[in-house]
Amino acid sequence: MTNKLRWGVLSTANIGIKKVLPAMQQGNFSTVTAIASRQLAKAQEAAKSLNIPKAYSSYEELLADPEIDAIYNPLPNDQHVPWTIKAAEAGKHVLCEKPLSMTLAEAKSLIAVRERTGVKIGEAFMVRSAPQWLRLRALLDEGRIGELRSVAGFFSYFNIQPDNIRNKVETGGGALMDIGCYLILAARYGFRQEPSRVVSLIDRDPIMKTDRLTSAILDFPSGQATFTCSTQLVPYQRVHFFGAKGRIEIEIPFNMPNDRPTRIFIDDGSDLTGAKIVTETFPACDQYTLQGDDFSRAVLEGGEVPMPLEESIANMAVIEAVFRSAASGRSESV
Structure with missing residues (x-):
């Protein structure tokens, strides 16, 4: 080799x-x-x-x-x-x-x-190698915002093309599988825990049958996470992490641009106009380059890959619980 x-x-x-x-x-x-x-x-x-x-x-x-x-x-x-x-x-x-x-x-x-x-x-999940997510982990671990109690995420785009693979339910299309998986990962990553149960609502496209608007509440031992994802809304993405002493916001959490700096915002809540927000800026980089190198190094040097199977299984367990809750109309255990 x-x-x-x-x-x-x-x-x-x-x-x-x-x-x-x-x-x-x-x-x-x-x-x-x-x-x-x-x-x-x-x-x-x-x-x-x-x-x-x-x-x-x-x-x-x-x-x-x-x-x-x-x-x-x-x-x-x-x-x-x-x-x-x-x-x-x-x-x-x-x-x-x-x-x-x-x-x-x-x-x-x-x-x-x-x-x-x-x-x-x-x-x-390229975000596992992205610098703003690694910085988030460090800030949470050092207690910058106190104990994490709430995570709120939103991820959407607009695509109503029936021949697009993301709109074919038989091959795993729909908002939850395509982009909701990121929001679930964000909550699990923040809390470093697994949710015990979820409550969700799903609105499906009447023709394509994919979930086009999905919202959920995830119940973690240390707090709660809420998210909404959609394949038929204005394109937007944000994730907020809330603690007793402050909050952290990732500006473009998932489709991080590779040609300009990215930012996170740290707010102690002392000024609701945002005057006290501390902005941390990260130089332009490509998270896919970082992901490839992190995986390659894990093989070449004998380490762990950024997103091992155990993590993926835990994420998929939450995805399935969200689908079950929407179908049953009740909270579902993970």
């Missing part, structure tokens, strides 16, 4: 081509060496545009390449677990796009796969 992890990519999905792969190629510990598509022309076009050396006409061919160490899996949600298993059984480490699976049971099945194959498997 070289001093850089050699990556292969399953599919020419937009998230990979436009965001993740160009960023990974800038990494100190990652190099993208191959890409596969079921249509060779697509793979060749992507390889040419991104200067990737190899293009394959099938995922199986890519998995058989002995010069690939790890796989990035940005396939549709219903294909995440099947192809993660195939990659692991081919001896490849796997970074799988979020959400890791369609169900909690599916996510749990990957534990045995990891133990059997000995590879590392992680979910691509």
Whole structure:
């Protein structure tokens, strides 16, 4: 193995081509060496545009390449677990796009796969490597806002295209799976706990049947988290963390721009006009570069990946509870 992890990519999905792969190629510990598509022309076009050396006409061919160490899996949600298993059984480490699976049971099945194959498997929650989130963790741990008691998050965009993969319920589309997973992760990350129960409401698109507006309350041992996510609202995202002594707000928590600085706001509450807010600014960086390098280093140096399976399973357990509560009209245990 070289001093850089050699990556292969399953599919020419937009998230990979436009965001993740160009960023990974800038990494100190990652190099993208191959890409596969079921249509060779697509793979060749992507390889040419991104200067990737190899293009394959099938995922199986890519998995058989002995010069690939790890796989990035940005396939549709219903294909995440099947192809993660195939990659692991081919001896490849796997970074799988979020959400890791369609169900909690599916996510749990990957534990045995990891133990059997000995590879590392992680979910691509790039925020786990982002500097403003790491700073949030430090501020919470040092008690800057006192004991964390409430987390409030909002994440939305507008997309009503029926042929878009995010609007197909059979392949895991909808607001909760696509972006609500981030808000659940934010609450769990803040509290460093798991919620015991949830209460939720879901409004579904009458034609596509996906959840287009989902809100939930998560009951943690130390407090509560609330969130709303939507695929049919004005694009917006924020997360607030509230304690007895102050609050922390992450300005662009998830789609962090890579071409300008990002900010968090720390407020002690002493002036409701915001005059006492302390702003911390972080230099421009690409969270996908950081994610790729963090995963690559975990493999090369024998550490833990940023979002291990146990974390993904806990996140999926909350997602399922939110769906159950909306269907039952009652609080549901996680």
